[in-house]
Each structure stands twice: as structure tokens, then as C-alpha cells.
Amino acid sequence: MKATSRDHLAEIAREIAESYGRFKTTISVCGGTGCQASGCRSVRHALEAELKKRNLTDIVRLLVTGCHGFCQQGPLILIRPGDILYCKVQPDWVPRIVEETVIHGRTIDNFLYRDPVSMIRIEKEQDIPFYAVQSKLILGDNTCLDPTDIRDYIALGGYQALAKALFDLDPEEIIEIIQASRLRGRGGGGFPTGRKWASALKAPGDHKWVICNADEGDPGAFMDESILEGNPHLVLEGMIIGARAICADAPVGSTELAKVGGFVYVRNEYPLALERISEAINQAREWGFLGKNILGSGFDFDIRINRGGGAFVCGESTALIASLEGKPGEPRAKYIHTVEHGYHSEPTVLNNVETWANVPGIIRHGPAKYRELGTEGSPGTKIFSLVGKVQNTGLVEIPMGTSLRRLVEDIGGGVPEKKTFKAVQTGGPSGGCLPESLLDLPVDFDALTEAGSMMGSGGIIVMDSDTCMVDVARYFVRFLESESCGKCTPCREGLREMDRILTRITEGRGESGDPAYLVELARWMEGGSLCALGTTAANPVLSTLKHFSDEYTTHITDRKCPAGVCRELTEYYVVEENCTGCTLCAKVCPTGAASGESKKAHSIDTLLCIKCNECYKACKFDAIGRCR
Amino acid sequence: MPGDIEITLNGRKVIASEREPLIDVCAREGVHIPTLCRHHRLEPYGACRVCLVKVTWGLSTEASAKVEKKSRYVTACNYPVEAGDVFDTETSDVIRLRRMSIEALLGRCPNEPGVVEFARAHGVTSSRFPPATPEGDDCILCGLCVRVCDEVVGAKALGFASRGPDREVATPFMEHPESCIGCGACSALCPTTAMKMEGEKAAVLRRNHGDIRPCRYALMGFFPGGICANSYRCYGCDVDQRYRDLAGDEHPIFMARPPADRAKDGEAA
Numbered sequence: 001m002k003a004t005s006r007d008h009l010a011e012i013a014r015e016i017a018e019s020y021g022r023f024k025t026t027i028s029v030c031g032g033t034g035c036q037a038s039g040c041r042s043v044r045h046a047l048e049a050e051l052k053k054r055n056l057t058d059i060v061r062l063l064v065t066g067c068h069g070f071c072q073q074g075p076l077i078l079i080r081p082g083d084i085l086y087c088k089v090q091p092d093w094v095p096r097i098v099e100e101t102v103i104h105g106r107t108i109d110n111f112l113y114r115d116p117v118s119m120i121r122i123e124k125e126q127d128i129p130f131y132a133v134q135s136k137l138i139l140g141d142n143t144c145l146d147p148t149d150i151r152d153y154i155a156l157g158g159y160q161a162l163a164k165a166l167f168d169l170d171p172e173e174i175i176e177i178i179q180a181s182r183l184r185g186r187g188g189g190g191f192p193t194g195r196k197w198a199s200a201l202k203a204p205g206d207h208k209w210v211i212c213n214a215d216e217g218d219p220g221a222f223m224d225e226s227i228l229e230g231n232p233h234l235v236l237e238g239m240i241i242g243a244r245a246i247c248a249d250a251p252v253g254s255t256e257l258a259k260v261g262g263f264v265y266v267r268n269e270y271p272l273a274l275e276r277i278s279e280a281i282n283q284a285r286e287w288g289f290l291g292k293n294i295l296g297s298g299f300d301f302d303i304r305i306n307r308g309g310g311a312f313v314c315g316e317s318t319a320l321i322a323s324l325e326g327k328p329g330e331p332r333a334k335y336i337h338t339v340e341h342g343y344h345s346e347p348t349v350l351n352n353v354e355t356w357a358n359v360p361g362i363i364r365h366g367p368a369k370y371r372e373l374g375t376e377g378s379p380g381t382k383i384f385s386l387v388g389k390v391q392n393t394g395l396v397e398i399p400m401g402t403s404l405r406r407l408v409e410d411i412g413g414g415v416p417e418k419k420t421f422k423a424v425q426t427g428g429p430s431g432g433c434l435p436e437s438l439l440d441l442p443v444d445f446d447a448l449t450e451a452g453s454m455m456g457s458g459g460i461i462v463m464d465s466d467t468c469m470v471d472v473a474r475y476f477v478r479f480l481e482s483e484s485c486g487k488c489t490p491c492r493e494g495l496r497e498m499d500r501i502l503t504r505i506t507e508g509r510g511e512s513g514d515p516a517y518l519v520e521l522a523r524w525m526e527g528g529s530l531c532a533l534g535t536t537a538a539n540p541v542l543s544t545l546k547h548f549s550d551e552y553t554t555h556i557t558d559r560k561c562p563a564g565v566c567r568e569l570t571e572y573y574v575v576e577e578n579c580t581g582c583t584l585c586a587k588v589c590p591t592g593a594a595s596g597e598s599k600k601a602h603s604i605d606t607l608l609c610i611k612c613n614e615c616y617k618a619c620k621f622d623a624i625g626r627c628r
Numbered sequence: 629m630p631g632d633i634e635i636t637l638n639g640r641k642v643i644a645s646e647r648e649p650l651i652d653v654c655a656r657e658g659v660h661i662p663t664l665c666r667h668h669r670l671e672p673y674g675a676c677r678v679c680l681v682k683v684t685w686g687l688s689t690e691a692s693a694k695v696e697k698k699s700r701y702v703t704a705c706n707y708p709v710e711a712g713d714v715f716d717t718e719t720s721d722v723i724r725l726r727r728m729s730i731e732a733l734l735g736r737c738p739n740e741p742g743v744v745e746f747a748r749a750h751g752v753t754s755s756r757f758p759p760a761t762p763e764g765d766d767c768i769l770c771g772l773c774v775r776v777c778d779e780v781v782g783a784k785a786l787g788f789a790s791r792g793p794d795r796e797v798a799t800p801f802m803e804h805p806e807s808c809i810g811c812g813a814c815s816a817l818c819p820t821t822a823m824k825m826e827g828e829k830a831a832v833l834r835r836n837h838g839d840i841r842p843c844r845y846a847l848m849g850f851f852p853g854g855i856c857a858n859s860y861r862c863y864g865c866d867v868d869q870r871y872r873d874l875a876g877d878e879h880p881i882f883m884a885r886p887p888a889d890r891a892k893d894g895e896a897a
């Protein structure tokens with residue numbers, strides 16, 4: 001079925017929406033990667049079976065969607081009308097859910113989300129604090145559509161922004177709208193998207209390229225993954241609009257449009273995202289949104305998929321382009337701009353998945369509406385992956401300018417299990433760690449950078465008092481060391497040297513000059529590296545040195561690790577006043593180091609202790625100490 | 629002249645061509661920029677970072693009171709100059725960055741005479757960085773060998789393998805590559821002893837004829853741009869045979885070498 005014109009598209013959209021009218025109820029099951037891991041497939045099968053058994057498949061729609069965001073509480077079922085959200089759903093709950101909620105409209109309290117502080121059960125998705133604080137501009141449709149069926153996207157108004165761009169606007173006007181929206185790149189750089197597109201439009205050349213950077217390499221980040229898994233057509237529509245926007249007419253006076261080609265570069269470690277985007281491209285072609293003469297406009301454009309080879313550095317734009325060209329993924333100097341000479345030296349616009357996903361909404365609703373959310377310098381929303389020592393881990397979308405505290409406490413629900421908050425790491429390996437005193441900072445492109453971190457692509461890792469900040473710095477240094485392409489001296493040798501110094505600090509062989517040496521290395525890497533991997537590589541070290549310097553001092557001078565993480569600096573002992581003599585530690589101890597009589601204070605023989613941490617994990621009375 | 633622009637170099641105003649590589653401007657103006665991975669016959673690579681300079685963009689007009697200045701560090705070997713750019717090549721921050729890169733390479737290869745000498749010449753006599761291997765490495769990963777084989781010789785027999793600190797110059801499966809024509813250009817360009825090729829004949833020709841290994845018939849003008857494909861083992865070379873027939877045994881270059889030497893051409897390098 002090809003949509004041959006704008007009017008035809010509108011007609012199809014109407015028809016599809018009407019056909020959904022026959023469904024009285026929609027059950028939306030989250031099928032994102034997180035919920036797959038929690039077991040949503042068996043829930044889905046149970047629902048399919050139950051609905052079939054009860055002959056409800058004609059009036060109840062079972063929708064398997066992309067990520068809903070509330071990953072900590074998965075598997076998730078959202079029932080509409082009513083917006084009833086059931087959490088941590090077990091397959092054997094399904095018959096009851098169908099009987100009571102679907103058929104009789106009654107909510108089952110025990111299946112609802114329970115607020116951990118108030119202990120109140122909350123029925124509607126939008127009333128749950130995790131969701132209530134969010135503004136799901138990009139992710140909102142995830143719960144309403146099947147990412148494997150383009151008709152859902154069309155029914156929700158999909159590809160109508162494209163129609164507007166093709167028929168109501170010329171390239172300069174499309175770019176003006178994007179510039180007026182002040183959209184900034186969501187991959188971490190924050191470069192004004194409109195400006196990038198304007199340069200590409202101006203650049204001479206009769207073949208141009210648009211690329212979607214889906215190489216998302218930051219450890220723990222899954223924003224782009226979830227967009228591709230949940231709403232791949234949103235990204236495609238953005239790319240097609242972008243392709244039209246940079247497509248100047250070929251030679252002056254010619255009626256031929258310059259040719260534009262597209263790529264989506266997806267990291268190989270995202271099999272589900274790859275499947276979804278491939279299928280979406282196939283369907284888009286079938287329906288006439290990709291290929292020749294799109295919607296009858298005369299514009300031709302198609303997209304190919306390229307899989308990454310497992311290199312973080314290929315998320316850097318020039319390295320990505322080198323990789324696409326079949327060369328090793330090594331960055332090159334950016335003195336020659338990729339918008340003028342990119343893929344095979346032709347004008348290229350490379351944008352992140354989330355950036356592309358913002359485009360259709362801006363074209364559809366206008367730049368002024370877009371700027372209603374967010375801040376002056378950073379309009380719109382940003383998607384974050386909130387992970388680590390926080391109650392509600394998952395995917396959240398908030399207006400730019402929301403404070404870190406709101407993210408960590410109101411949405412995240414704070415640090416669990418009576419531990420205390422210690423730091424929040426933002427921006428992945430290029431970012432830094434911020435302490436509690438800075439939690440009121442707004443999250444946007446500029447405020448966090450001034451404080452020594454950065455928003456980056458949206459990874460937020462919450463850390464508690466059991467986290468060693470020196471160890472965190474070393475973790476990021478080691479990650480970057482193994483991912484550095486190795487071409488330039490400061491990054492390659494600087495990271496190797498930082499690893500050496502941090503390792504010896506965590507092993508109790510730190511020297512008093514180490515912090516100053518680390519800063520010296522950092523300044524060299526910052527100023528001298530060839531690409532952003534190197535110039536930002538020192539941020540985790542610099543930010544922890546700045547905000548947690550006493551921890552470094554304790555490691556170096558006192559040879560102790562306050563968090564009890566660095567094995568050589570940890571000595572396990574029993575806190576006698578807390579010990580009840582329950583013998584649990586002795587039971588889990590693999591070497592017999594922990595021992596004692598029942599109901600009497602136990603002790604730990606440090607000569608036998610291998611510091612496996614099992615006694616600490618087992619003890620319910622806070623009677624195991626790790627740092628004297 | 630059209631395309632001429634004005635830039636500031638170490639406080640002095642000089643004329644350059646728009647987008648000309650900074651290092652060429654510096655050479656013309658007598659400003660020394662140290663380099664390790666640069667060669668005039670190759671595309672600039674920007675890897676060693678020893679040629680770093682500071683560039684500041686000034687947007688100042690007499691009429692405008694507001695002046696916006698940003699500065700950053702760029703590699704002189706490939707930076708395209710623009711009108712109004714202000715460059716500093718010898719300020720203390722630039723020297724500090726430069727010296728640390730040299731210190732890192734010296735630490736990596738402490739036993740390489742070429743590196744030690746270069747470091748000393750730029751004020752670096754010791755290094756806090758440990759050697760790459762216990763014995764000390766001999767490669768500074770400048771890439772000259774890989775690039776000359778790719779860009780000038782066209783054999784593409786060398787490449788890089790592995791990432792980050794494990795990066796090394798390599799051939800397919802670390803075996804002698806089929807596409808290698810044995811011209812020795814890699815060895816000729818190598819600033820250390822990492823790239824080794826062959827024996828005396830090559831050494832003589834290298835001494836006499838600089839970096840790129842011309843076939844001697846190229847030197848005679850018979851074979852423009854020809855690169856020696858046979859490690860200067862001319863006795864066994866068909867190019868030699870062909871041109872010897874053309875030139876005749878009476879040609880000066882054959883007269884210069886005693887007959888006994890010609891037999892030595894067949895010895896293994």
C-alpha cells in the first residue's frame with residue numbers, strides 16, 4: 001500500500017484510526033529490552049492465550065510496544081481507557097486481570113504500583129511520581145504504538161510533518177523553523193542543529209548525505225536504543241525531512257534536486273534496535289515514504305543501515321564516517337567540517353537518534369510550541385537513562401532545566417536501602433561526578449559543564465556511600481583506555497599513565513604528588529588530544545579530584561578506602577556493639593575467617609580473610625566494618 | 629593577490645593564502661615548528677601532537693566595542709589558516725603541551741637514539757612515563773611507514789592493528805605481506821630503528837638520495853617516479869635488465885662500479 005500523495009496519506013490515516021475504533025480496550029505490554037529481561041514475553045503469551053480463550057480478540061487490542069521507561073517495575077501492562085498501570089506482572093496474574101479489569105473494569109490493588117514512602121497504591125500511570133514529573137514529548141507515543149507496524153505510526157499522525165515539509169516548505173524554510181526552535185544536538189555536543197543544516201545546504205555538491213548516529217556507546221545509556229526499539233519511524237521521518245532540507249537544486253536553474261542518501265549507523269550490540277529499524281525502513285519503502293518520488297513530491301531519498309564493529313570511538317562523527325567508508329574508525333581533525341566534506345568528502349549532516357526524533361514534532365507543531373518546554377539556551381526535553389543506586393531506575397524524559405535533585409529524588413525516588421547519596425555521575429565517560437551540594441543545578445547543556453561535568457548524551461548514574469570515587473575514576477579511565485583509537489599521543493599515553501597512577505592509589509601505593517600529576521596529565525589530554533574522546537577523557541578524574549579530594553587523600557596518605565571497595569585497603573572487622581551473634585557471617589564465610597559462638601560477638605581473622613565481601617552483604621545488623 | 633589574508637604569528641602580522649596549512653606559513657616566516665609524524669610528501673596526519681600551537685579567533689572591529697575571543701590548541705601541520713587568526717607557537721602553555729607529548733614518547737621508547745636526540749633538542753631529558761614494554765619500545769606510532777606505503781608507493785602493505793595502548797604497526801596476520809614491493813620507503817622514513825629493511829646497497833642509495841627510494845633508472849631519467857621494487861638487488865631485476873639493454877654497458881653508472889661489485893647484487897640483503 002503506497003501513500004501516493006499528501007491527501008492520500010491523510011485518508012489512510014483516517015481509515016486506520018477508524019478501524020481501531022472497534023477495540024473497546026487496549027492492553028499495552030512493554031516489550032523494551034529491559035522488560036524482555038524481566039520476563040515480559042511470558043506475560044504477553046499468557047495474555048494472547050487468555051484473550052483467545054475468551055474470544056475477546058476482536059474488541060480487546062493487545063499491543064506489544066517499546067520501552068515505557070519504568071524499567072525497575074517491569075514487566076509492565078498499561079490498560080486503556082483508564083490508564084491503569086500494573087507493575088511487575090506475573091504470567092499467572094493474567095486470567096484475573098482479563099476477568100476483573102478488562103471485562104468488568106475493576107482495578108486490582110495488589111497489582112498496582114505502591115509508593116515506597118507513603119505506601120499508597122497508585123492506579124493511573126500519570127499519577128505515579130516517576131511519570132508525573134516527566135514530559136514525554138518523544139517517548140510518549142511508545143505506549144500507544146506497535147513499533148513493528150507502520151500503520152500505528154500513521155494513525156497517530158505520522159509522516160504528516162514530512163508532507164508539510166515536502167509540499168508547504170522549501171529547504172530554507174525548513175531550516176528556518178529548526179533554527180527558530182533552537183534545537184541542539186542530543187548526542188552530547190549540543191551544536192545548534194539548524195546551523196548545521198544551513199551549512200550543509202549551502203555547501204556545494206550534487207550528492208549529500210544524512211547520517212543517524214545510533215552508536216550509543218556510553219556505559220549504561222539506553223536512550224537511543226529505546227527510541228529505535230519503540231518508535232523507529234519517528235527517527236526516519238526526521239531524517240527524511242533533514243534530507244529534504246539540505247537538498248539544494250543541483251546546478252543553478254536546474255530543476256533536478258541534488259541527490260541525497262542516508263545511513264543509520266547502529267551499534268552491533270543492539271540486535272532488537274537493529275531489527276526494528278530495519279523493519280521500519282522496509283515498511284517505509286513499501287508505503288512510499290522512502291525511495292523514489294516520496295508522496296508524489298518528486299523527492300527521492302533512501303536509507304541504508306550500517307552496523308558498528310564494537311568500537312566506542314566510532315560514536316565520534318569523523319570516526320563514524322571513516323568506519324562507513326570502510327576504513328578503521330579513527331577520528332580526523334575537525335578543521336575541515338563534515339558538513340562541507342564528510343562522507344567521501346561530500347556534504348554530510350550527522351545527527352544523533354534523539355535529535356532526529358525531535359524534528360517531526362517541531363515541524364508539525366512549530367518552533368514556538370517547542371520552546372515552551374526547557375530553557376532559553378536549551379529548549380525542549382531530554383531523555384535520560386537513570387541508573388545506579390536509585391529506587392526507580394529506568395528511562396525518563398524531562399524538560400531541559402529540571403534540576404538534578406528532581407531527577408534523582410522525585411523521579412528516581414532517592415537512594416534505597418537506607419544508604420546515603422554520595423554522587424551523581426552524568427555524561428558518561430566524558431562527564432564527571434557531582435556531589436550532593438550541587439544537586440540543585442539544572443540539567444541542560446551549559447550548567448553542568450560549568451560545574452566540571454556535562455549532560456552528555458543523557459546517562460545518569462547515582463552513587464551511594466558504598467561507592468569509591470577513586471575506583472569510579474579508574475573505571476572510566478580503563479574504559480576509555482581500551483576504547484581509545486590510539487592515534488594521538490596525549491589520549492593513548494595519557495590514559496595509560498592515568499590508569500597506572502589510579503591503580504597504584506587503589507592498591508595503597510599512592511604518592512603525595514599523584515593528584516598534582518593527574519591534573520597535569522589531564523590538562524595535557526584536554527589541550528592536546530585530537531578528538532573529543534581524548535579532550536574529555538580526564539573529566540571523571542578531574543571532577544572526582546575536585547569534589548571528592550578527601551577520598552584521594554585518605555587512599556594516599558592513610559592507605560584506606562572509606563567506601564570499602566579497594567580490596568588492598570579494606571580490612572574486615574566485627575563492630576562488636578552491633579553484633580548479635582546470629583552466626584550468619586560465619587555461615588557464609590568461605591575461609592572460616594569469620595567465626596564466633598552463637599549469641600556472642602563474632603570476630604574476623606584478618607590472616608584468613610580473603611575480602612570476598614559476603615559477610616558484609618549477609619549481616620543485617622550493620623556489624624561488619626570495612627575501614628577502621 | 630586574491631586569496632591573500634592577514635594573520636598574526638607570534639605577535640607579527642603576516643600574509644598567507646586562505647586555508648593554507650599553518651606549518652607552511654611558519655616555514656616561510658622562519659618560525660620553527662617541531663614535528664614527528666609529518667612528511668612533505670604525505671597528507672598531514674595530526675597524530676604526534678608535537679606541532680601544537682595556540683590559535684585565537686578575534687572578532688574585533690573598531691566600531692564594535694564587544695570583542696569575542698576563543699582560543700584552542702591546533703596542530704600546525706594541517707590547520708587551514710583563516711583571516712584574523714592569531715597564533716602563538718612559543719608561549720609557555722604551548723611549550724608545556726608539546727613537551728609532555730615528547731616526554732610521553734621518550735618514556736615509551738627510552739632507548740631509541742632518534743627519540744632521545746629529538747627530545748633533548750626540545751628540552752626533554754627524562755620521562756615519568758614507563759616504557760611500553762620492559763625492554764622499551766622502538767615505535768612511536770607516527771604512521772609514516774603506513775602512510776608512505778599507502779600514498780606514495782601504493783602497495784598498501786602496512787596498517788595499524790589494535791586500539792589504544794595496544795596499537796601497533798602491522799601486516800596482514802603479521803606475516804610478510806604479498807603486496808610489499810620491498811622498496812624500503814617505510815624504513816627510509818622511520819625516525820627510529822623500528823622499521824628495518826636491508827643492507828649496504830640500500831644504505832648507500834639512501835644516504836645519497838634522501839627519503840623516497842628511487843629506482844636508479846629514475847635517477848637517470850628513464851623511469852620517472854619509479855620506486856625500487858627489489859631492495860636494490862639490481863642484478864636480479866628485470867627493470868635493470870631492460871634499461872641496461874637500452875642504456876648499454878658503456879653508460880657511466882655501470883662504469884662507476886667495478887665488475888666484482890655487480891656479482892654482490894645477488895647476495896641476500
